Amino acid sequence: MKKTEQNYQHYVGILKEELIPAGGCTEPVAIAYVAATARKVLGVMPERMDVFASGNLIKNAMGVYIPNGGNLRGVGAAAVLGVVGGNADRKLEVLLDMPTGKVIEARKLLEQNFCAVSVLEHSEALHLIVRVQAGADWVEVELKNAHTHIVRIEKNGAVVFCCDDEEMVRDGLTDHKCLNIAQIVDFADTCDIGDVEEVLDRQISCNLRIAEEGLKNDWGVNVGKLYYRNGKLLQAYAASASDARMGGCDLPVVIVCGSGNQGATASLPVILYAREKGLSHERLLRALVLSNLIVIHLKRGIGRLSAYCGVVCAATGSGCALTYLDGGTLHQIEQTITNSLGTASGVICDGAKPSCAAKIALCLESAIMAHQLAMEGQAFQSGEGIVMDSVEKTIDAVGCMASKGMYATDCVILNLMTKEKE
Template identity: 45%
Template sequence: MKKTDTKYQAFIQILREELIPAMGCTEPIALAYAAAIARDTLEAIPERIEVEASGSLIKNVKSVIVPNTQQLKGIPAAVTAGIIAGNAEKELEVIAEVSEEQIQEMKRYLEQTPITVKPLNSGITFDLIIKVYKGTSYSKIRIANYHTNVVLVEKDHNILEQKEINEETEEGLTDRSLLSMEDIWDFSQTVDIEDVRAIIHPQIVCNMEIAEEGIRGDYGANIGSVLLGMGENNVQTRAKAMAAAASDARMNGCELPVVINSGSGNQGITTSVPVIVYARDLKVSEEQMYRALVLANLTTIHQKTPIGRLSAYCGAVSAGVGAGAGIAYLCGGGYREIIHTVVNAVAIVSGMVCDGAKASCAAKIASSVDAGILGYYMYKNGQQFYGGDGLVTKGVEATLKNIGRLGKEGMKETNREIIRIMTEEPC
């Protein structure tokens, strides 16, 4: 692919849009971001807050720890963090810098401030509205379709900023329909590394740093450490363990940033960490590692685009498949090996459900990475799944189209039932 090609520049822009830093699970961080904007618009600390959020967003915030809050969980905690300590200019790193005094202030604010949360049934999977009050004044912020897409800023009945919402289309982002596995492969093999270095390098540094912290520390169920303790000291185990460890830390309050993919830190981790582990084990050149990461990231984005940002379909699956593609390339695979790895891997784990962000995400990540690696080794050993085997059909693009349909349309009722189960009061 030539630099002058429209797709070449589009693919770089897609990577630039998707591979961005975030601290903490991106759904509570989106709430904190909206809350910080609402406070700035109100020009005061609110006395009362009303939150409306789509069911999928509620699901992903319910059980995950909000970083820099001393282990607080849930929508009120995320909103409070944004109100008290948020810097809206930092977007998904909105609460990256929080003092001890602010943490104590958060706790007092939560105790003293009425914060109501209601489901938002707008028909949009990712949707939130925050309305904050001070005396007779109010401000209202809405974010829809993706985590930083502010579509409404309102104060005291005056619209300060508004964007049209066209159902679930991601207005303002580069057209993802340009992506195909053939073009992704071509781009990954021809891109000038200097054109992507500033995008990929932070992913290597940040995501490996939190993976190493996950191994050192005591986070969640410590899936990464458990995997390393099972006695198999090989690159496959280390790839799974390091990715899981990064999620262990991220889901359980670690205050290190992650470079995300498709709106998710766990997807950014799962896509990148196994590839980096393999690259270092195989002692490949820096250029090969960068090309593998370009391939892995764009493969993940390509799969996630038809599914959407939030779904009952676990995003770690797409990311594990992306990692499998990158690993296949590092092991000497060409385009044929890559596409068969992708098809084999999605056949293995598609259907794993997302029941929100929490400690068990790390175990799902390990399973997804394992499927990506197995997908490659199957083909390397002359084995594959064929068209007609379940969701697998003839051709990689047709198979991925089936997976997208499953994740977006087929699992809608599954998502609703998961949300009902998670939000029911325990007996």
């Protein structure tokens, strides 16, 4: 792909937009970011706050520990932490400088029912409104479709900031419709690696660091350590990063598609595999280009949050990168996708929590098998379940199943989770 082509610039832009660091699970952190923004615009400490969140946002904030949050979990806790000590200017690293005293303050406010949480019915999967009030003054901040995409800020009824209709729908990011598997492989092969080297090197360093933390210390149920003892390093490193992240570790992860678990899964197995093979740094970077862009492409039809576990897509991206590193052809990369999606697409998302590490290991087992089958020229055929007669049609089929077919599943999962909490 030539630099002068429009899609070349789109692909570079997509990688730079997507591969950003986040301190902690992105759903509670996004809530904290919006709450911190509301407090900043209000100018004083609120006397009360109301949070209106989509079901998927609630689901993904309910069971995961908040970084620097003193083992607090949940939507209300994330919002209150953002208000009392969050730095809105740091966006998805909003809570990384949280003083211990602010955590104590947040606990007291939660006990005093300072924050009310309600479900936004019939809204986008990623949708949040935070309203803060002090005396007669109030501020309302609304976020939609992406974890840092604030679309509206109002103060005392006056609009401080508002996206236009097109920007509100587009989520502020480069349109992903330009992506397809053939061009992704071409771009990975031919791009000037200097155009994306900085974001990829950051992905390598950040994600390796939290994986090593997960292997070193006690986080979650220590899925990564189990796989490490069994000699399965690709699964071990990705799972250990999730162990730490879901357990509240404050080390940043470079995310993809708004998810740290997906960012770790799309990158760490590729890094470990390239090292095992003794491959060059440039070859590793090109494989990471491939993995990340394939994940982003697979997620386009699914959405950032759904009942379909996004780690299936992230593991598929990793599997494709293994095929790429082994000298696989475009056809074999397509077969890897077919094999992986045809096997693991039944894994549900029931929120961010420690068991995500186990789902990462599970999906990587499937993706590695998909890669190995493809290298032997073996693949599932059209008409076998959700496998269609081309890889792009199979990707579209999975997107349709996840976004439309699993909508009711999503509602049932959220209902079960909220009832259990009651």
